[in-house]
Amino acid sequence: MEYSKVGTSAFVALGLGEVLFFLVPIGIALFWLIKKKEKITTVLVGAAVFFLFVVILEKPIQNVLIFPTQMGLPDHSLSRYINARPFLWAFLVGLFPGVFEETGRLLAFKTVLKNRRNRETSISYGIGHGCFEVILYLGITYATYISYAVMINSGTFQIIVDQVAEQAPDQVDLLKTLANQIASLTFADIGLAFVERVFAVLFHIGASLLVFYACREKKKVWLYPLAVILHTAMDFVAGLSMTEVFNPSVFELELIVAVFGILTFCAAYFLLYKRDKEKDLKSLPDH
Numbered sequence: 512m513e514y515s516k517v518g519t520s521a522f523v524a525l526g527l528g529e530v531l532f533f534l535v536p537i538g539i540a541l542f543w544l545i546k547k548k549e550k551i552t553t554v555l556v557g558a559a560v561f562f563l564f565v566v567i568l569e570k571p572i573q574n575v576l577i578f579p580t581q582m583g584l585p586d587h588s589l590s591r592y593i594n595a596r597p598f599l600w601a602f603l604v605g606l607f608p609g610v611f612e613e614t615g616r617l618l619a620f621k622t623v624l625k626n627r628r629n630r631e632t633s634i635s636y637g638i639g640h641g642c643f644e645v646i647l648y649l650g651i652t653y654a655t656y657i658s659y660a661v662m663i664n665s666g667t668f669q670i671i672v673d674q675v676a677e678q679a680p681d682q683v684d685l686l687k688t689l690a691n692q693i694a695s696l697t698f699a700d701i702g703l704a705f706v707e708r709v710f711a712v713l714f715h716i717g718a719s720l721l722v723f724y725a726c727r728e729k730k731k732v733w734l735y736p737l738a739v740i741l742h743t744a745m746d747f748v749a750g751l752s753m754t755e756v757f758n759p760s761v762f763e764l765e766l767i768v769a770v771f772g773i774l775t776f777c778a779a780y781f782l783l784y785k786r787d788k789e790k791d792l793k794s795l796p797d798h
Contacts, residue, residue, distance in 0.1 A: 514691070514694070515695070517663055517694045521660065522657075525656055525696060526657070527698070528701045529657065532645050532646065532652075532653055532708070533653070533654070537642070537646070539642060540554050544635070556639060558639045560616065561639075564611045564615035569611035577594065577600070577603060601750030601751040602743075604753075606746075619636065620722060625726075628727060630723075633716075636719045641713075642712060645708050659671075659689070660694075663694065672687065703761065703765065710765075711768065711772060718775060720784055721737060725738075744771070745768065748767050752764050
């Protein structure tokens with residue numbers, strides 16, 4: 512089968528995507544670590560907790576309950592019940608990351624990071640969590656896309672299609688669609704994905720601030736369930752957009768993500784982080 516050749520502009524867009532979704536997150540983390548003289552292990556804990564609580568725990572459990580066929584498992588009555596109810600489906604799609612990711616933050620601040628009580632720890636963790644998500648889901652993805660693009664132009668992409676046809680024939684059409692998407696990739700696609708990730712990382716930093724102060728101050732323990740609710744609500748809206756119940760445009764959906772990301776970050780930064788910093792400055796003796 513012939514596939515559309517990947518043009519120069521698409522290759523440049525793929526390269527730009529790799530820079531934005533792999534090198535930029537690393538650069539952000541390094542800039543913060545150097546500027547604030549923070550420990551790199553805090554950022555690495557954020558990344559490790561994301562991998563453990565999302566990739567190892569959340570996704571497999573969610574797939575078994577809601578998407579068993581994606582795990583090579585037979586469909587069951589519970590998954591059929593959930594998939595037949597769009598609102599329930601979207602709620603659970605939002606609830607899983609809300610509970611797992613925020614609980615991961617909570618346990619991290621309560622255990623391995625319990626002795627790091629400086630406020631910068633919360634942002635370092637959030638950067639590790641959010642930037643690792645970008646690298647894992649987009650940085651690695653675009654590296655794969657570049658290799659696919661080279662194979663499409665060299666005529667060897669069909670080898671992968673033939674292998675998939677033998678092992679998972681139901682995935683062949685998806686692979687062919689992906690080849691066409693790679694060939695038609697534009698700078699606008701890259702820009703939209705990058706902007707969306709910026710707001711998502713802001714949300715992760717804001718949520719990390721909420722959970723950090725929930726752990727550090729007993730009177731603010733309610734900030735942990737607030738983070739769970741906000742995370743669930745944001746992903747619930749995204750889940751609804753995948754159903755026929757709610758069909759926002761791409762711009763409208765990105766605007767919703769932007770509102771959640773900006774409001775969560777700004778509220779946490781100005782009401783918690785900055786006030787805490789100002790309180791410390793006021794407590795310093797006058798010279």
